[in-house]
Amino acid sequence: MPAPKDAIVKPPPFTYHRPATRFEVDELLGEYGADAKLLAGGQSLVPMLNMRQMSPAHVIDLGGLVGEPSVPVWRGAESTLWFGPLVRHVAVEKSRAVLEGAPLLSKAMDMVAHPPVRSRGTFVGAIAHADPASELPAVLVLLGGQVRVRSHNGIRTLAGQELYAGPFELTIAADEWIDEVRLPPGRRSDRFAIEEFTRRDADFAVCGVAATVREVGDVLVTALAFFGVGATPRRFELSAMSSDDITGGQLDLAVRELVAARLEPHDDIHATAAFRRHLAERLAVRAVRRAATSERSTE
Amino acid sequence: MRVSPGEQVTVKLSVNGIVHDVAVESRWLLSDVLRHQLGLTGTHVGCENGACGCCTVIVSGQPARACLLFAIQLEGAEIETVESLAAPDGELHPLQESFRRHHGLQCGFCTPGQLMNAKPLYRQAPEMPDCELRSALSGMICRCTGYQGIVDAVRDAARIEDEREDAK
């Protein structure tokens, strides 16, 4: 009954490792570094292996790590929301802690992939994958999140922004990996929105933007992070505006200026650069208006 | 645990309630192990990169892409495939019956994935707003039906099941 062996192998051959502790992961990466890939949910790595876009000599499966929480948890004196390397999208989507502490992430997670992908894909894996079209790195950067990076040489913490070197590329060394992502507690008065344009529901965005609006005295300070446009996620602040500016034409002007000065939309099979620029402007205006007029997040 | 290229290790997989000890190489995909090692060819393979949904099976209660999992990752997991749906005497599962009635399939290539994706949710489907139901089904590509029949089938399956229960 078994088919000829050649018929049933598509991913390139690799040595498979299943470490039980974070320390063992450090050791394995210390030894194999550049020849190794970590396997978290596999929802981005396995497609790349199946298509033979890469052929790592070693695959290190994080799925065997013992004692890792499967849900996001509050931790520390200032109540940081903490995500371990095995927290799956579906657990983030259903998490009360996320809904209360980072409601923007709950909204973003609704837009990430389809249920059969969300059931396996991990939050930290998506942060590490650095897909410029993904919602999640943009949310990390916009909310001022941090990543904890470790290796056999020690542990260090980076601001989300410092993690990204380019599309699908991180600034960390080949023997380093991410063992935690943290989101700071939002202020009760912060308001959020996320908007995207996709070819089908829950697919990668052709262009999208997440926005936060914070009241500072009697003005509103708006920050934006785009995805699907630009090589790495960045956080942009608009100059302070009144709520009338936001509902009126002032916002459109500020967004147009920002997009013209700071974004470099690209052409691809899904959209021309001009269409992406249009989407970036319109979605940003819509997101900021939605955020500014939305109910306060935790009330 | 360390498994070299070409080396085979035995993995315990529960598939449709039967526990199999399967010898696998580290790079063997669940979709291929189901089809070629276990002879369960109901699970179809379209794109092998997660996009089409044909290979969707249920792993530990949740739908998952069989083409994006290595069998070696799944020691002890409970897997359900399309072969688990119809009764041993051939009576169709209510979900299958509903697909038949509502023209939820034409060529049938995507259907095993559609069924397994819908299985965990069809009991809630009658109450789901249309946009929510369509979103839950949106990860599955069908080249034939135009989707309307699939949406109708998933929405009506619970009623067909209840009707059957009442008739008993």
Ligand SMILES: Cc1cc2nc3c(=O)[nH]c(=O)nc-3n(C[C@H](O)[C@H](O)[C@H](O)COP(=O)(O)OP(=O)(O)OC[C@H]3O[C@@H](n4cnc5c(N)ncnc54)[C@H](O)[C@@H]3O)c2cc1C
């Ligand atoms: C059909 C489809 C649609 C999708 N749509 C979306 C979408 O709309 N939005 C979106 O954001 N994503 C989408 N995804 C991707 C999905 O979110 C992935 O789950 C995610 O990008 C990667 O997470 P993972 O756990 O599967 O990581 P893996 O695939 O296991 O790993 C991804 C990469 O990150 C590395 N890595 C993993 N963990 C770590 C770590 N702890 N430290 C350092 N490196 C690590 C791996 O080595 C690999 O290079 C989609 C995927 C599919 C198949």
Ligand code: FES
């Ligand atoms: S074959 Fe697995 S999703 Fe297409």
Ligand code: FES
């Ligand atoms: S029935 Fe032919 S692809 Fe769906």
